[in-house]
Amino acid sequence: MLTIGIMRIDVGRMFGLPPGLDPDLLRTFVLIIEGGSFTRAAERVGRTQSAVSMQIKRLEDLLGQPLLVRTPRGVQPTPQGMWLLERARALLTLNDEIVGNFRSPPMVGTVRLGTPDDYALNWLPKILARFAEAHPAVELDVTCMNSDVLAQQIQDGRLDLSLISEGQEPQGWPTQRIWRGPLRWVGSPAHALHKRDPLPLALARPDNSCIWRNAALSALRAQGRTTRVTYNSATQTGCFTVALAGLAITVSTPCTLPQGLSWLGEAEGLPPLPEMGILLVRHEASLNVPVADALAAHITEGFRRAGSSDVPMAA
Structure with missing residues (x-):
């Protein structure tokens, strides 16, 4: 319970949780699910594995429901645990x-x-909104460019930190992978473009610097498909626009697609695409700077919430 002046705020009741629910118990519960094991959670909270097990037992006793179950894939939440x-x-x-x-x-x-x-559109709105709410006196200067341009701007000291597609990061700079997942085909379900030969594509600029473009073309070549890039764009918005018009198919990481577009794949005879990583790259001068550290923490947490993998990489 939090008291501010004469106003009392029951944070637990705001979320429909029992009174006296200890945030430390919830934090341990979340860490176990994210890491898939009691051992990893114990390492992160600085407790023994038995102490973490006791915390979960206390939480389950308090709520009166089993929350976790051990499976061959690791510790998984029960239906009640997923709700929580x-x-x-x-x-x-x-x-x-x-x-x-x-x-x-x-x-x-x-x-x-x-x-x-594309990362700005798919990932950042909620992250930046939460950051602005938590730090209203901090000014954000956001630059949207291609990954190769952003990598150069980091090196030139024109950016404090940047999201960059894995494989295009500047070498020797503090780097953290904050997401890794599949690249997928996108197209209009109202047009059977996947049946055309050559296959019409909308991809990034044709200078071989775009990893998504290279991955799509390599997968189609391995399948023996002939292709024709009918549209070259520096932005995902441009590629989506052409796909919406039924002129080509394109690729994207998982996101909320505009109405009129659908995910395509094996059912349409398209080859699987490789996984892609998103990196958070820092300029050395931004390390241990409070505003930059705070934004980096918000970004990392935002991607983690969205199902990201927070995997540190060597600088």
Whole structure:
């Protein structure tokens, strides 16, 4: 329970949770699911595995439901655990924001963020909104460019941090992989473009610097398909526009597709595509700078919430 003046805020009740629910229990519960094991969670919270097991037992006793089950794939949530997971994450975020707001002085300054336009559209709106709400005095300077351009701007010191497609990152800079997942085909279900020969494609610029373009063309060549790139765009928005018009198919990482587009794949005779990674690259001068560190933490957490894999990489 939090008291502000004469106003009392029951954070747990806001999320339909029992009174007296300890945030530490919820944090351990979330970490177990994210890591798939009690051992990994114990390492992250600095406790023994038996202590973590006792925390989960306390949580299950308090809620009166089993929350976790061991499977060959690791520890998985039960249906009741899945219901709790989203609410636990929201409650922990609110808890941390309240505590941080009262314990830390207001953060001020400017942070320069780079991102390709497709990542900006698919991932950043909620992340930046939460950051702005938590740090209203911080100014955000966002630059949308292609990954190769952003990599150069990091090296030139024109950006503090940037999202960059894995494989196009500048060498020797502090780098963290914050997401890895499949590249997928996208097209209009109203047009049977996948049946055409040559296959019409809308892809990024034809200078061999786009990993998505290279992956799509390589997969089709391996399948023996003939292709014709009918549209070259520096942005995903441009590729989606052509796909919506029924002129070509394109590729994308998982996202919310515009109405009129659908995911395509094996059923349409298209080859599987490789996984792609998204990196968070920092300029050395931005390390240990509070505003840059705070934004990096928000970005990492936002991708984690979306099912990302937070895998550190060597600098």
